[in-house]
Amino acid sequence: MKLNINGKPVDVAAEPDMPLLWALRDVLGMTGTKFGCGAAFCGACTVQLDGEPVRSCQTPVSAVGTAKITTIEGLSASAIGRKLQDAWVALDVPQCGYCQAGQLLAAEALLRATPKPSDADIDAAMSGNLCRCATYTRIRAAIKQAAGA
Amino acid sequence: MTIALSRRSFLFASAAVGGGLCLGLSPGAADAAEPGQLNAWVVIPPTGRIRIMASNPEVGQGIRTSLPMVIAEELDADWAAVEIVPTIADAKTYGRQVAGGSQAMPTHYENMRRVGAAARAMILSAAASEWGVPLAELQTDRGQVVHGKRRAPYGRFAAAASALPAPDLAKVAVKDPKSFRLIGTFQPGVNNRAIVSGQQAYGIDAVLPGMLHAAFHKSGVQRAAVKSANLDAVKAMPGVRDAFIVPASDEYEGLAGGVAILADTTWHAQRARNGLKVEWTDSPAAAQSTTAWAAMAAAAKGKPPALPVHSAGDAAAALAGAARRVSATYEYPFIPHLPLEPINCTARVSGTTVEIWAPTQNPEPGRLAVAKALGVPPENITIHMLRVGGGFGRRLQNDYMVEAAWIARAAGRPVKLTWTREDDVTQDFLRPGGWHHLEAGLDASGRCIAWDNHFISFGRDGKFARAAGIGPADFPAGMVDHFRVGATILPLIHTTGFLRAPGNNAFGFVTQGFIDELAHAAGADPLQFRRDFLGPARIIGDPASRGSYNTGRMRAVLDKAAAMAGWGRKLPARTGLGIGFHFSHLGYFANVIEASVSTAGEVKVAKIWVAGDVGRQIVNPAGALNQVQGSVLDALNACRNHAVTFADGAIEQRNFGDLPLLRMDEAPPIEVAFLTPDYAVTGLGEPAYPAVAPALANAIFAATGVRLRKLPFDFSALKA
Numbered sequence: 001m002k003l004n005i006n007g008k009p010v011d012v013a014a015e016p017d018m019p020l021l022w023a024l025r026d027v028l029g030m031t032g033t034k035f036g037c038g039a040a041f042c043g044a045c046t047v048q049l050d051g052e053p054v055r056s057c058q059t060p061v062s063a064v065g066t067a068k069i070t071t072i073e074g075l076s077a078s079a080i081g082r083k084l085q086d087a088w089v090a091l092d093v094p095q096c097g098y099c100q101a102g103q104l105l106a107a108e109a110l111l112r113a114t115p116k117p118s119d120a121d122i123d124a125a126m127s128g129n130l131c132r133c134a135t136y137t138r139i140r141a142a143i144k145q146a147a148g149a
Numbered sequence: 150m151t152i153a154l155s156r157r158s159f160l161f162a163s164a165a166v167g168g169g170l171c172l173g174l175s176p177g178a179a180d181a182a183e184p185g186q187l188n189a190w191v192v193i194p195p196t197g198r199i200r201i202m203a204s205n206p207e208v209g210q211g212i213r214t215s216l217p218m219v220i221a222e223e224l225d226a227d228w229a230a231v232e233i234v235p236t237i238a239d240a241k242t243y244g245r246q247v248a249g250g251s252q253a254m255p256t257h258y259e260n261m262r263r264v265g266a267a268a269r270a271m272i273l274s275a276a277a278s279e280w281g282v283p284l285a286e287l288q289t290d291r292g293q294v295v296h297g298k299r300r301a302p303y304g305r306f307a308a309a310a311s312a313l314p315a316p317d318l319a320k321v322a323v324k325d326p327k328s329f330r331l332i333g334t335f336q337p338g339v340n341n342r343a344i345v346s347g348q349q350a351y352g353i354d355a356v357l358p359g360m361l362h363a364a365f366h367k368s369g370v371q372r373a374a375v376k377s378a379n380l381d382a383v384k385a386m387p388g389v390r391d392a393f394i395v396p397a398s399d400e401y402e403g404l405a406g407g408v409a410i411l412a413d414t415t416w417h418a419q420r421a422r423n424g425l426k427v428e429w430t431d432s433p434a435a436a437q438s439t440t441a442w443a444a445m446a447a448a449a450k451g452k453p454p455a456l457p458v459h460s461a462g463d464a465a466a467a468l469a470g471a472a473r474r475v476s477a478t479y480e481y482p483f484i485p486h487l488p489l490e491p492i493n494c495t496a497r498v499s500g501t502t503v504e505i506w507a508p509t510q511n512p513e514p515g516r517l518a519v520a521k522a523l524g525v526p527p528e529n530i531t532i533h534m535l536r537v538g539g540g541f542g543r544r545l546q547n548d549y550m551v552e553a554a555w556i557a558r559a560a561g562r563p564v565k566l567t568w569t570r571e572d573d574v575t576q577d578f579l580r581p582g583g584w585h586h587l588e589a590g591l592d593a594s595g596r597c598i599a600w601d602n603h604f605i606s607f608g609r610d611g612k613f614a615r616a617a618g619i620g621p622a623d624f625p626a627g628m629v630d631h632f633r634v635g636a637t638i639l640p641l642i643h644t645t646g647f648l649r650a651p652g653n654n655a656f657g658f659v660t661q662g663f664i665d666e667l668a669h670a671a672g673a674d675p676l677q678f679r680r681d682f683l684g685p686a687r688i689i690g691d692p693a694s695r696g697s698y699n700t701g702r703m704r705a706v707l708d709k710a711a712a713m714a715g716w717g718r719k720l721p722a723r724t725g726l727g728i729g730f731h732f733s734h735l736g737y738f739a740n741v742i743e744a745s746v747s748t749a750g751e752v753k754v755a756k757i758w759v760a761g762d763v764g765r766q767i768v769n770p771a772g773a774l775n776q777v778q779g780s781v782l783d784a785l786n787a788c789r790n791h792a793v794t795f796a797d798g799a800i801e802q803r804n805f806g807d808l809p810l811l812r813m814d815e816a817p818p819i820e821v822a823f824l825t826p827d828y829a830v831t832g833l834g835e836p837a838y839p840a841v842a843p844a845l846a847n848a849i850f851a852a853t854g855v856r857l858r859k860l861p862f863d864f865s866a867l868k869a
Contacts, residue, residue: 015387018416026362026414031354032347034538035415036489037570041805044489072347085345092337092771095779096209097344098489098538104345123814130805132489132539133209134782135775136816 003064005030006074016062021045023061024071032072032101036130043129046102047071053106053128072101080111080146087142095133103129107143116147189242190220190261191268193307198232199224199292204243205253206510207235207340208540209779210834211772212253214339216261218769222331223265223323226303227291233339238512238532246534248510249545249647251734251832254768258830260318267321272303275310326766335771340536352508352535355495357563361390363556364418365566366425367407369575369799371643372397373432374406383410383425388417392425393559395552401609402548402644404522405576406430409556415567434642435798439482442639442795446584446605450478454603454635456611459621467599467631471590475670479585479659481860482792485577485800486648487808490538492568492576494553501525507550508537515547519554541783542647546578574808575800578646579793581607581617585659590631595671597664597682599631607641614641616651622696623652624660624732627689628682643795649783650835653733657839658787658846658860661729665847666856675728675847676711680704698732702762705824706730707739709760713822714741721745723869724755725851729840735829736836737762740781744848748869752849752862754817757781761837764830767823776833777821784841785817786810788862 001012005028014023024030024047036044038057045056048070075081084107087093094100103126110117110125117125122140131139192200201220203213217233220226238246245256269289276294277284288295293302326332343349374397383392389412397406408425412418468474495506503525509515512532520527537544549566557564568576583606590599608614619636626632648654668678686701707730714726723746730739743755759777767773790809793800802808846857853867 018414022414022416026416029356030347031350031356034351034489035353035491035567037805038419039570039804039806042489072345076346085342088345089337089341092335092341092775094209094338094341094344095211095775096489096537096539097338097340097349098351100344101347126813128812130489130810130812132487132541132810133775134779134786134811134816136782136811136813137778137819138775139813 001061003061003069004066005069006071007068007077012061014061017060019057020047020059020061020064020069021056024056030071030073034098034101036099041130042099043102043106044099046105046129048105048109051109051112053109070105072104075104075108078108081108083146084108084111084142087145091138091142091145093135093138093142095135099129099131103131103139107139107146110143111147117143190264191224193268193272193303193310195304195307197304198230199226199303200232200234201226202236203233204236205246205257206248206512206534206537208248208510208537208544210248210776211338211769212248214336215769215772216253216257217339218331218336219258219261220265222329223262224269225289225291228331228336230292235534238516238534240513246512248537248540248834249542251736251834251836254830254832255735258768262323263318263321266323267316267318270316270321271310271313272306274313275306276301279306279309332766332768333770336769337771350535351490351538352495352506353490353493353538353567355506355535355565357495357497360495360563360565361411361560362413362415362418363553363564363566364410364412364415364422365395365407365552365556365568366410366422366427367405367572367576368429368432370429370432370797371405371434371576373429373434375408376428376430378408378425378427380408383408383421386421386424388413389421391560392421395555395559398522404551404555405548409559411556411560411564419569432642432798437641437643437795437798439794439796442582445639449603449605449637450586454637456636456638458604458619458634458636459626460633461626462631464599464601464631464633468588468590468601471599472593473591473670474588475591475666476588477663477666477858479587479662479858481582481655481658482794483579483582484648484787484791485574485579485793485808486541486543487573487810488537488539488541488543491570491573492543492549493566494549495563495565496553496557497563498523498554498558501529503530503554504533505530505550505554506533506535507547508535508544509547509550510537510540510542510544511547515550518547518551522551523554523558541649542651543577546646570805571803574793574802574804578615578644580648580651580654581614581641581645583607583617583655587659587663589663589667591667591671595673597629597667600625600629600633602634604634604636606636606638607645608638609641611638613638614645616645616647619652619656620696622690622694623656625682628684649780650733650838653731653835653839654784654787657729657731657733658842661731661840661843662846662858665727665843665850674717676707676716679707679728679730683707695735698737702737702826702828703730703732703739705826706737706760706762709822709824710739710741710758713758713760713820714743716741723747723852725848725853727844727846727848727851729843729847731836731839733839734835735763735831736833738837738840740840740844742841742844742848744845744852746849746852746867750864750867752864752867754785754845756817757819757841759819759821759837760824761821762824762826763833763836764828765825766830767825768830773823773833774821777837778819780835780837781819781841782811782816784838785845787860788842788845790861792861
């Protein structure tokens with residue numbers, strides 16, 4: 001099966017119904033995408049398909065088709081992604097950091113669609129991503145910093 | 150990548166022995182709690198970056214940033230240019246390597262200062278010799294030795310310095326804290342860049358050559374063993390390489406029985422579980438039931454406690470003679486830890502040599518447990534402490550380490566064991582639930598003169614389960630003239646454990662909620678009643694114990710939080726301020742919560758004001774603020790949905806759908822202030838948690854007149 005991951009074509013030896021999460025992690029060794037709940041509750045496994053955040057634990061590789069997959073390893077290819085990464089580092093957003101790949105991919109999609117998000121925009125875009133350490137205050141601040149607010 | 154990481158650790162350890170400056174330092178006699186300790190945290194190569202070892206497990210509390218900051222400060226290294234290197238588990242070299250009890254900072258702060266200062270002293274000594282100038286004329290400036298206009302990097306003197314005897318740690322001079330330029334500044338976590346680019350290896354990211362992925366299927370009713378399983382059918386499933394029965398240890402908390410499935414990927418292993426059919430043996434845990442326990446707890450009310458815990462004065466007589474008596478039952482559930490990184494461990498066993506890659510908070514008990522389960526010498530076990538995707542106390546227990554090692558040996562190949570979220574919820578070491586049947590007496594002036602607590606908890610054979618006990622010195626012991634606490638222990642088999650501020654996370658709710666009730670019964674302002682309850686500044690409890698506390702420090706944070714929140718200001722209808730304080734883990738915290746309650750019973754927290762005191766120095770405000778905000782929001786989880794229940798011996802909840810934790814849109818603003826009186830520096834992972842739930846209950850009472858005494862809160866009771 002051929003996938004487009006972070007701008008590169010990749011051959012993946014995976015059964016069609018294998019979730020993209022496990023194809024990335026266990027077949028391709030791309031471990032930046034995280035397993036959290038396996039049931040679309042937590043958002044730790046968030047990647048982008050053609051720029052839209054999706055739960056890779058619920059996305060069979062067969063459903064990806066020619067869609068462009070962006071994972072945390074490819075986030076810095078986006079200028080918005082780099083601004084978010086810089087803000088995340090500077091404001092010391094992570095505690096354990098395990099959810100932050102998913103948070104960043106959700107935030108990148110938000111800022112691309114809504115360059116100057118309001119608090120309500122942030123709530124709507126980010127509430128699918130659980131942070132067990134509850135770094136929400138800093139995630140909000142970092143999104144605003146990256147947005148130049 | 151993980152292998153590279155572990156090799157890196159070894160590489161640096163050996164470089165420290167053979168190359169530049171390796172500090173071997175014996176702690177002074179005052180630190181005899183860790184005898185035989187020989188530390189090695191600083192490596193200064195002739196050229197290149199200074200390396201500072203990060204020897205404590207990182208669970209998100211920022212310890213791999215904050216302790217190296219302490220060393221770098223006294224070493225006078227350039228923080229922007231140092232490299233932080235995580236170490237393996239090696240308690241003989243590094244002392245206490247535990248992420249638990251908020252103890253890393255109080256245990257290591259002063260020692261790490263001396264470790265850094267000693268390294269700087271050795272460099273200066275070598276520089277003085279080489280340059281032929283008096284030591285007193287030398288200064289340092291961020292990794293350079295300075296003499297007048299002459300300067301040179303530390304590395305230039307490292308080889309000579311490493312030949313010098315290590316200074317006596319106890320005699321090494323440290324900086325005047327007024328001259329700190331790193332400690333006390335906002336420093337982002339040293340692994341942040343790796344985290345935001347997907348390059349940070351967590352435990353679950355360990356990959357070994359030839360490794361298989363394992364699922365381990367256990368009964369939801371603990372202590373059940375496998376009678377039979379359709380192993381042949383499972384082995385025939387796609388991607389499955391092997392499946393076998395793991396026999397249950399007879400020991401409580403020994404290796405659990407179950408079926409191990411080994412496959413090419415985690416997904417194959419988990420999918421094969423769906424086709425697994427297991428017949429289990431009967432378990433003594435099958436009788437566990439939340440409704441049955443609740444009935445037992447209710448029946449115990451009014452009866453004498455089976456187990457006396459502490460008594461002072463004559464509580465019964467004082468209650469009988471009190472001007473006013475107040476009684477209430479407080480209740481809280483079992484709660485799971487739910488670290489976002491599911492439980493996992495990777496192991497490789499060759500003969501009697503074991504290598505483990507684990508996200509653990511507490512490696513040494515894991516080493517001993519693996520040694521026992523596999524019958525290998527503890528010193529044959531290497532434990533790589535990979536970054537932990539959330540601990541909260543769950544990973545103080547190392548059951549998964551034993552499982553992974555046992556399964557890897559049986560498989561004859563390296564194995565990564567990954568639990569599902571459902572495994573995590575149903576097999577956790579839970580924060581025990583409990584009930585407190587309380588009665589207090591007030592004198593005519595409204596002062597609390599008697600306090601009686603019949604505590605209903607859990608355990609076996611007349612003993613409290615782990616983290617299920619109450620201590621004779623627990624608040625408010627020592628503060629009320631006539632005081633009595635006793636316990637009744639309900640039967641429990643399921644494993645319990647430490648969860649963020651163990652004991653305190655529940656007792657804070659109970660005591661600060663009940664004190665609020667006493668304040669209202671006395672017709673007093675809840676803040677003023679607490680001030681009077683605390684009384685004059687003094688030490689309560691044995692000053693040598695970790696449980697003793699200073700009422701003056703508590704009063705100061707209480708007043709600070711109240712001032713921050715504008716305590717006493719006028720509020721709209723159905724809006725209230727609630728206050729609470731708690732001392733735990735050597736830290737003093739108070740907070741005020743502003744909450745409003747709609748007529749439909751929806752509670753909105755407008756803001757939380759937190760005042761804390763963890764001693765004279767906040768080492769890294771970046772991590773400190775994160776810990777406080779995280780603890781406070783974690784405690785709000787406990788007010789809402791953070792609870793599990795038992796039926797037919799097993800936990801009924803499965804995943805985050807049953808346990809909806811706080812989200813972005815539900816997180817209120819939190820304002821934090823630290824007081825820094827001149828006391829020892831202590832830790833921050835836990836003490837901000839316990840006073841949050843009562844402050845919310847108290848705010849809700851102020852808003853509605855409804856008193857919530859049971860966690861999680863039943864908001865439906867708040868409808869107008």
